[in-house]
Amino acid sequence: MKQVLIVDDEPELLLSIKSGFEHNGHFHVLTAENGRDALDLLDRNRIDLVVTDLRMPVMDGIELLSVMSESFPEVPHIVMTAFGTPLIEKQLKKAGALNVLDKPLDIEALEMAISKALDVHEEQSRSLFGLSLSSFLQMVAMEEKTVHIKVFHPSGRNGSLFFREGELIDAEVDHLTGDAAALEMLAWEDTRVSMKEFPSPAPGTRMQSELLPLLFAAAKHEEAYGHDEDFSNPLETARQELARLKEEQYQPTAPTITLTATGENMGIKDLLKKMADEMDGVLAIQVTGMDGITLALHNPTGADVEAFSAKFAMVMKLVEKSVDSLKGLGELEENLVQTKNAWILTRFITPQHYVGIAVSREGTLGNMRLVAQRYIEHLRKLLAKPE
Structure with missing residues (x-):
């Protein structure tokens, strides 16, 4: 059975994850x-995924990831964070992360992500190392093989090259095909390759x-322009970026927003x-009173939010009362559904008003939280003025 190491400073989360995976037959x-x-x-252990x-x-x-890249480069990893932004996700994947997951975590989604990562890594582990792609x-070609070659880029991208009796007959990567796809893959660094049988039909x-x-063209381009990689x-x-976000988190009123548009x-x-x-994937964003009346709404999808707003104000009241009943927790900062x-995501602007943001799962939860926190003081000032 595969062994997966989960690293987090929240003992309750670790306990929840471990108990949720007790009956999993794929990994321990x-x-x-x-x-x-x-x-x-x-x-001390053989770990298949972190x-x-x-x-x-x-x-x-x-x-941890920096040390792993030196001492345990063969161990793949997934990152989970409540502070993800597009830049952080891009850099983590560039550094080799198989996936970047937003917290809070859905246990079922985490299980699926782990299983997929283990399968992908197992496929890549059967790859052939030590040769450049062009040499391979x-x-x-010299051995006149009929084969489907999968090419894996460190970023997670992958493409296919098809040979029939040593002749390159097709190539595919992203939206590219033919010569353009082959040249794209030949420009990649640190690739891994694996061989499969032809699909049917070929x-x-x-x-x-x-x-x-094509090999000459790729070599000539590299000689003339060097690598376009960001080193x-x-x-x-x-x-x-995490340090910047942390500083911003404790300075929500920093003068980073211009209201003079x-x-x-x-x-x-x-x-x-x-x-x-x-933000990406915004479905609706609104400022609503605790009486259920919406004061302002940006609704790019045209969804009917009037009834939702009235009922959700009741939810906010119940949540606030529940938090108040548990002494020592402090004031309610945000509510996430x-x-x-x-x-x-909902956050109180004043005791009588809150901002509600609905974002599709294509968006980034961490970024949504940061945007809400960054603008909350400006919304508070606007509510203090007559519209």
Whole structure:
């Protein structure tokens, strides 16, 4: 059975994950509460996959991944974080993360992500190492093989090359086919390859050039222009972005927002649209009173939110009372509802008003939280003024 190491500084979450996977027949779960403990477990156990949070004491997730890249490069990893942004996700995947998951986690979705990552890594582990892609393709041609070659890029992209009796007859990657696809893959660095049987039926010929001219063209382009790769350290870039977000988190009123897009009299609705522009997958964003009346709404999908607003105000009252009944928790900051297809985040602006944001699961939960926090003071000031 595969062994998966989950690293997070929340013991309750680790317990929940471990109990949720008790009857899983695909993998067994080990847990650690920081990066240093995780490295100890990696030293003493055969670990097939690491799933790690980023913000942790003692040793955070970024440092753990940095050490793993040197000492355990063969162990694949998934990152989970409540502070994900498109930049952080891009850098983590560039550094080799198979997936970046938003917290809070859905246990079923996490199980599916782990199973998929294990399957992908197992397929890649059967790949052939030690040869450049161009050298490997020349070997395939010389041996006159009929084969489907899968090419894996470190970022997670992959493509296909099809040979029939040593002749390159087709290539596919993303939306590219033929010569363009082959040249794209030949420009990749640090690729892994694996061989499969032809699909049935075998593809037809879509190549305009033979293999040798394509290899010459790729080599000539590299000599003339060098690599277009960004050689900056992606984990360091992710660390800097996390540090920036942390500083911003404790300075929500920092002067990073300009309200003069429509002059000093920018209204609440204009500000909601400005917030929506900073997020992906926005379904609706609104400011609603605890009486259920919506004061301002940005509704790019045209959804009927009137009845929802009235009922959700009742939910907010119940949640607030429930939190108040548990002494020592402090004031309610945000309420998060997760559905199969969306997240709904609400935050109080004043005791009488809250902002509600509905974002599809295509969006980034961490970014939605940061945007809501960053704009809350500006919404409060606008509510203090007559519209």
